[in-house]
Amino acid sequence: MSTRQGTSLFPIHGEVTGEAEGWGSRMTATLLACGAIAGPLFLVVVFVQAFTRAGFDITRHPPSLLSLGEGGWIQVANFVGCGLLFIACGVGWRGASAATRGPILISLCGNGINGG
Numbered sequence: 635m636s637t638r639q640g641t642s643l644f645p646i647h648g649e650v651t652g653e654a655e656g657w658g659s660r661m662t663a664t665l666l667a668c669g670a671i672a673g674p675l676f677l678v679v680v681f682v683q684a685f686t687r688a689g690f691d692i693t694r695h696p697p698s699l700l701s702l703g704e705g706g707w708i709q710v711a712n713f714v715g716c717g718l719l720f721i722a723c724g725v726g727w728r729g730a731s732a733a734t735r736g737p738i739l740i741s742l743c744g745n746g747i748n749g750g
Contacts, residue, residue, distance in 0.1 A: 665726025
């Protein structure tokens with residue numbers, strides 16, 4: 635990739651041209667959107683389960699207790715799904731910037747949610 639005088643190696647919005655404009659930038663945007671979805675999705679699923687599960691008190695019990703019992707598969711799927719979304723966000727963040735620590739930490743967070 636060659637650069638012209640006064641042009642950045644990392645294009646900002648409106649400067650993307652050629653091959654970077656196609657599939658790669660859409661994929662990066664999709665991966666970053668996964669991170670924006672993961673947190674709210676996790677909380678919504680936890681709160682819906684907390685208020686519909688008999689005997690569960692959200693002020694005293696951790697959300698991981700929702701993975702026990704008859705409807706426990708819902709919380710397990712919530713952990714796995716949101717963990718994968720956070721890992722995807724880390725991959726997208728790495729593709730979108732030159733940062734290294736942030737994407738690694740986000741991916742590790744997703745791995746931790748998955749129980750890894």
